Amino acid sequence: MTTSRTLRGSLALAVCVAALQPAQTLAQEGGLRGGSFTVGLFGFQGDTAYGFTETAAVPFVEYENDHFKIGVPSVDVKLPWISSEQLSFGLTVDFFGGEGGYEAGDAPILNGMADRDGGVWAGATMGWRSDLVDLSFAAMTDVTGDSDGSSFKLEASRSFVAWDRLMITPKLAAVWLDDNAVDYYYGVRAGEATASRAQYSGSSTVNVEGGITFGYMLAERHMLLLDLGVTKLGSGIADSPIVVDDMLTKVGLGYVFKF
Template sequence: MARKLMLCGVSVLTMASCFTAHAQDRSEQGKLSLGLGVAWSPSPYRSYDNKAWPLPVASYEGQRFFLRGPSFGARLWNSSSSELAVALSPIGNRFRHEDSRNSQLRQLKDRDLSAQLGLQWQTKGTWGRVALAAQKEVTGHGGGHVFDANYSYAMPFGSAVVITPMVGVAYTSSALNDYYYGVSRKEALRSGLPAYRSGSSSAPYAGASAFIKLGARWSAVGTFRYSRLADEISDSPMVHGDSTVGYSAALMYRF
């Protein structure tokens, strides 16, 4: 099988990194894996009903194109140890006012799922893998930018299990933060919340993924990610808390 949901709140990047690590096995390249999973992350929004998200996932590593969990990309340059690609991936933040139990937050507009498009670069060796990404929101939800840098190290346990811890930092521009965590003057008048404009932020995170081979064609993937929220987000009147934790799991079948 070849191998962030947070979905910003669910670990899309952690899941994509898990698939990337297993794509390094040349015997798996050119093979398609499909699966269904679930992702769950307590929302940073105040008094919010948290729900598990169904998560269709795919994994494919071709000569030029790839699918890594929820991300799709095309390689612009590739060598035995490094890769430069253009990729489309989801930004999984979401706010539905009807899912909040807070009467003031129920007066706010919804914030929808977004997508980001941009460049991703990675290099790997016996020491692990370093990945960098520079992407722009392309679905009209703030139009901001996200920059991400992370390090991961795949640790095999026998021939059937691989554990991959990861650490990184993500920078999000003010436009995208403000879309998800800002409160406009019109919303403030309607809800009674103070108006708020969010600035750009840098947030460290840490996580891990697990790949478990269950047989000739079946495998399971699980991920965990802890993210520290920057003050520009935690100071929002929409937010309660200063961190998020995301989990996901999927069962995959290789064709």
């Protein structure tokens, strides 16, 4: 399994960290102000479209202040001078972006395929917060040129606190991938085609993601996280001869400490 794909799996748990954004209010009530560090440990298990399951445990370190957020796998630059309490803008770099890539030895169906790299993806983000729903938008492109692909993601979420210590965040997202991205990660080139694996050129598609994150405050700055999610792959991916599953599930568990 490629290093980038193993680290890419940490994104399944980075979703949990994103859920800490509203939960920071809970930590700040305990006296946290200005820049802060978050450290923790995440474990995840998730399906891949190629028929194998990813399982890994990864440490997590992140620093955030009013202007930027630095961690693994991404760096975010905030733009406070054009943002408000409800509407925010930013720039982001994802060092293990794209669809994660693969090596031919990751699954039997990939035997004879050339390796695909995860690449580095960068782009712009926008967020809108309201009393009813939080919306986020990200436009990303592969700046390494591995796939020359682009993607757009629109996500709706809503966080609320139950029983004082439990934060629940359901979310629903649509992710559009252009034909370059789909073709690179899920296409089959002429030299890779076999009698049982036809040549395939991917087309742009939309994946639908749904999930729910639970965050439980053990103490003032200690939180346990449980992230559950499912992804329905669009037809441009699902029709590929190297795709085994078009419905992918993931589960992640983590612990974080903010200081």
